[in-house]
Amino acid sequence: MTGQEQGALSGRSDFQAIAAWVRPDSTVLDLGCGDGLLLKYLKQTRNARGYGIDIDDANVLACVRNGVNVIQSDLERGLAGFDAGSFDCVILSQTLQAVRHTEEIVLEMLRVGREAIVSFPNFGRWDLRLQVALGRMPVSAELPFQWYNTPNVHLFTIADFESFCSGHGIRVLERVALHSGHPVRTFANFFGSLAVYRIEKPR
Amino acid sequence: MQSGSVGFVTPQSMRFEEPLGLASGARIADYELCYETYGSLNAARDNAVLICHALNASHHVAGRYADRPEQVGWWDNMVGPGRPVDTRRFFVIGVNNLGSCFGSTGPMSTSPTTGRPYGASFPVVTVEDWVDAQARLADRLGIRRFAAVMGGSLGAMQALSWTIQYPERIGHCVAIAITPRLSAQNIAFNDVARAAIHSDPDFHGGDYYSKGVVPKAGLRVARMIGHITYLSDDAMAEKFGRSLRTPDYAFGYGAEFEVESYLRYQGDKFSEYFDANTYLLITRALDYFDPAAAHGNDLSEALAAARARFLVVSFTSDWRFSPERSREIVKALLDNRRDVSYAEIDAPHGHDAFLLDDPRYHALVRAYFDGVFERL
Numbered sequence: 279m280t281g282q283e284q285g286a287l288s289g290r291s292d293f294q295a296i297a298a299w300v301r302p303d304s305t306v307l308d309l310g311c312g313d314g315l316l317l318k319y320l321k322q323t324r325n326a327r328g329y330g331i332d333i334d335d336a337n338v339l340a341c342v343r344n345g346v347n348v349i350q351s352d353l354e355r356g357l358a359g360f361d362a363g364s365f366d367c368v369i370l371s372q373t374l375q376a377v378r379h380t381e382e383i384v385l386e387m388l389r390v391g392r393e394a395i396v397s398f399p400n401f402g403r404w405d406l407r408l409q410v411a412l413g414r415m416p417v418s419a420e421l422p423f424q425w426y427n428t429p430n431v432h433l434f435t436i437a438d439f440e441s442f443c444s445g446h447g448i449r450v451l452e453r454v455a456l457h458s459g460h461p462v463r464t465f466a467n468f469f470g471s472l473a474v475y476r477i478e479k480p481r
Numbered sequence: 482m483q484s485g486s487v488g489f490v491t492p493q494s495m496r497f498e499e500p501l502g503l504a505s506g507a508r509i510a511d512y513e514l515c516y517e518t519y520g521s522l523n524a525a526r527d528n529a530v531l532i533c534h535a536l537n538a539s540h541h542v543a544g545r546y547a548d549r550p551e552q553v554g555w556w557d558n559m560v561g562p563g564r565p566v567d568t569r570r571f572f573v574i575g576v577n578n579l580g581s582c583f584g585s586t587g588p589m590s591t592s593p594t595t596g597r598p599y600g601a602s603f604p605v606v607t608v609e610d611w612v613d614a615q616a617r618l619a620d621r622l623g624i625r626r627f628a629a630v631m632g633g634s635l636g637a638m639q640a641l642s643w644t645i646q647y648p649e650r651i652g653h654c655v656a657i658a659i660t661p662r663l664s665a666q667n668i669a670f671n672d673v674a675r676a677a678i679h680s681d682p683d684f685h686g687g688d689y690y691s692k693g694v695v696p697k698a699g700l701r702v703a704r705m706i707g708h709i710t711y712l713s714d715d716a717m718a719e720k721f722g723r724s725l726r727t728p729d730y731a732f733g734y735g736a737e738f739e740v741e742s743y744l745r746y747q748g749d750k751f752s753e754y755f756d757a758n759t760y761l762l763i764t765r766a767l768d769y770f771d772p773a774a775a776h777g778n779d780l781s782e783a784l785a786a787a788r789a790r791f792l793v794v795s796f797t798s799d800w801r802f803s804p805e806r807s808r809e810i811v812k813a814l815l816d817n818r819r820d821v822s823y824a825e826i827d828a829p830h831g832h833d834a835f836l837l838d839d840p841r842y843h844a845l846v847r848a849y850f851d852g853v854f855e856r857l
Binding site: 327329338342346347349364 | 824
């Protein structure tokens with residue numbers, strides 16, 4: 279691996295947290311996989327057999343260039359082509375805030391995967407709350423867009439997600455909140471800028 | 482050499498004296514296969530790529546002939562130096578299938594038993610038979626394993642069949658605009674095409690060669706029907722609309738609409754060079770292809786033996802072999818945990834898009850073959 283690649287692989291601060299929860303040799307489905315670097319990372323560090331799903335032509339091409347399996351498909355139409363329990367782990371990395379059918383997608387993940395890993399930017403972090411209190415929509419490292427050009431359509435907090443889980447019979451197996459790549463131990467919803475969850479839905 | 486093209490090429494021929502057993506139970510005693518090669522086989526003999534042709538094409542995949550420079554290979558935009566399938570890296574082989582009419586043994590060839598052209602007595606061959614014949618050619622060329630086998634449409638069916646019939650002899654399968662089986666509608670179109678040939682008085686039950694005639698009228702209609710299924714409604718609307726060739730309606734039945742003129746021209750051109758018996762034979766091979774049938778119609782079971790890595794590409798406007806059919810194959814490969822990438826190219830041209838220059842499509846195939854090369 280070149281230094282540049284190493285840099286790119288560690289570029290997303292949730293990669294390591296996600297990799298820590300992916301069991302060696304497991305099968306992984308990465309929804310909204312982008313350029314496929316997370317899957318490449320999971321293959322290298324966990325020997326995971328992975329497939330990505332993405333709708334965007336440029337991302338599909340990037341995945342093929344990165345030597346990653348990718349299936350061009352629209353997440354918003356669900357995972358109809360995938361059998362229940364057919365993957366060890368279904369991942370949605372920093373995408374949940376950008377999808378329209380949020381509820382359906384999380385439930386689909388937990389149908390297809392024995393467990394799921396979800397990461398998202400935490401809208402409850404103190405500096406974002408402060409920006410809203412001062413009358414502006416927040417902009418941060420994790421939410422770098424302006425209100426008028428953001429792809430994010432559902433902004434939510436760690437507290438919101440946990441309430442969603444308990445309301446849908448979803449069990450939280452593990453959680454880590456991060457800021458600048460480091461774990462936040464206390465008041466996660468106040469100090470965490472990125473949240474990563476490992477969840478399952480008992481059948 | 483012209484930039485990007487393999488330049489002038491020369492077809493070759495290989496004779497096989499050992500009989501080939503066919504799916505029908507028949508045997509072909511002695512046959513010849515026409516083929517072309519581009520690039521060179523490396524010392525490890527592991528950089529060979531087989532390109533399989535569809536209904537009306539041949540072994541002439543790329544380049545041109547010195548004596549007929551207008552005859553450019555049918556996938557010249559895909560195969561050549563610097564092209565997506567780069568002949569500076571790969572040893573590319575195009576082979577004319579058994580039963581076709583471009584030099585390989587087929588209905589037009591002389592039967593060793595009767596001394597006359599086979600005609601109607603040429604056995605019906607299947608995709609699997611073609612793959613067996615291709616494997617023998619590979620043996621003779623000293624190629625134990627192909628880096629990739631690639632094709633579009635019926636050619637893609639052969640590539641897929643390679644992964645089932647010879648799983649250890651194929652590294653990558655590149656299947657474009659494919660279906661795992663023809664639908665009732667697909668078979669129906671084929672039957673209408675065959676009916677057109679059968680109803681031509683010059684057909685003579687398939688033994689027209691000795692009569693000095695060719696069932697051109699039937700073949701022409703067959704091609705016109707086929708051609709409609711290769712294009713999308715939108716592509717036809719875009720290309721022809723309701724444009725007339727005459728200033729106004731002539732209140733007759735000549736080719737007044739541009740689309741009529743185009744189809745008639747395509748039909749005429751085709752009937753000049755293609756053989757009617759070959760058309761029957763190849764459409765039948767299409768009808769019969771159904772690898773899942775031998776596995777209780779379970780495509781996942783059928784592909785359980787496959788070991789190759791796959792690239793599957795479909796086109797959104799292809800209603801002949803729609804993206805849903807490709808997704809069935811992708812699903813079956815996922816069930817078997819095979820390496821597979823799938824792209825659905827949003828192209829307006831219909832089934833024929835696999836032959837055209839679409840930058841997204843070509844960039845994808847190029848990137849995939851970069852990976853094939855890296856894994857050599």
